Amino acid sequence: MIPSLSPESLEAWLLWQHQLQSFTFNDDFVKEINSDISEGFAEVFKKSGLFSSARIPAAPAAKNVEEPLDESLPPLEKVRIKAGKCSACRLAAKRTNMVFGEGNPNADIMFIGEGPGEDEDLSGRPFVGKAGQLLTKIIENGMKIPREQVYIANIVKCRPPANRDPMPDEAQCCIGFLKEQIKIVNPKVLILLGKVAMKNLLGIESSMSKAREMTYEYEGIKVFVTYHPSALLRNETYKRPVWEDIKKVMKYLGMM
Ligand code: SF4
Numbered sequence: 001m002i003p004s005l006s007p008e009s010l011e012a013w014l015l016w017q018h019q020l021q022s023f024t025f026n027d028d029f030v031k032e033i034n035s036d037i038s039e040g041f042a043e044v045f046k047k048s049g050l051f052s053s054a055r056i057p058a059a060p061a062a063k064n065v066e067e068p069l070d071e072s073l074p075p076l077e078k079v080r081i082k083a084g085k086c087s088a089c090r091l092a093a094k095r096t097n098m099v100f101g102e103g104n105p106n107a108d109i110m111f112i113g114e115g116p117g118e119d120e121d122l123s124g125r126p127f128v129g130k131a132g133q134l135l136t137k138i139i140e141n142g143m144k145i146p147r148e149q150v151y152i153a154n155i156v157k158c159r160p161p162a163n164r165d166p167m168p169d170e171a172q173c174c175i176g177f178l179k180e181q182i183k184i185v186n187p188k189v190l191i192l193l194g195k196v197a198m199k200n201l202l203g204i205e206s207s208m209s210k211a212r213e214m215t216y217e218y219e220g221i222k223v224f225v226t227y228h229p230s231a232l233l234r235n236e237t238y239k240r241p242v243w244e245d246i247k248k249v250m251k252y253l254g255m256m
Contacts (some may be wrong), residue, residue: 041132075184076105079177081156089173091158097124101153101181108253109150110187114196115166121159126152131229134170142246153178155200171200189249190221194228212245
């Protein structure tokens with residue numbers, strides 16, 4: 001029996017067990033945990049010889065949606081429908097709602113976070129929990145524009161369990177939807193919130209304190225990076241650098 005643990009704890013428990021004594025899983029056991037462990041972690045087991053390679057599922061390919069879409073729908077709505085039917089990665093299994101993104105389809109500013117949390121999973125809307133409320137304050141009190149004027153999306157559209165970071169294979173599976181959103185909205189600036197967004201959209205893995213000293217470009221769009229609002233909730237000292245980053249964006253856009 002697999003103990004009742006979060007996927008992260010399960011991974012840690014499996015690794016610990018294996019260090020104590022190597023063992024081989026039977027088919028049922030493997031089937032049960034394969035839906036919860038990360039692809040990277042499965043690789044560790046594969047290399048250890050614990051799993052036969054045949055038992056490690058390859059990262060699932062993006063699922064083709066065969067039903068023709070109504071061509072008269074707005075472009076973002078077509079992508080939303082595709083994402084709503086998506087089960088290309090393990091995150092689909094436990095989602096309550098797919099969280100596509102929301103806002104002005106012609107926004108000048110697009111914020112990109114990492115993935116939905118519990119409040120977002122329950123509501124189907126991005127950034128509505130405590131971190132989201134802080135982001136709304138940054139937009140409305142700091143930038144002095146209504147939240148509805150910007151567009152807000154995430155790297156992955158389904159909630160990672162226990163609010164962990166999306167795994168690389170999950171982000172890889174999902175990022176096509178975000179790229180379509182960016183292409184359609186075509187904002188003047190992208191503001192990447194946190195390291196997960198930075199890593200998956202720009203391929204940058206440096207610390208946020210270093211990365212935020214520079215600006216970047218994605219498909220001809222100016223990109224700014226700053227701390228994720230949830231980091232601000234944990235550490236108030238990030239408030240000043242975030243405000244400095246937001247002012248850089250406002251200056252670039254001629255808002256101040
Ligand atoms: S996270 Fe993205 S790729 Fe994974 S199931 Fe959800 S929509 Fe599909």
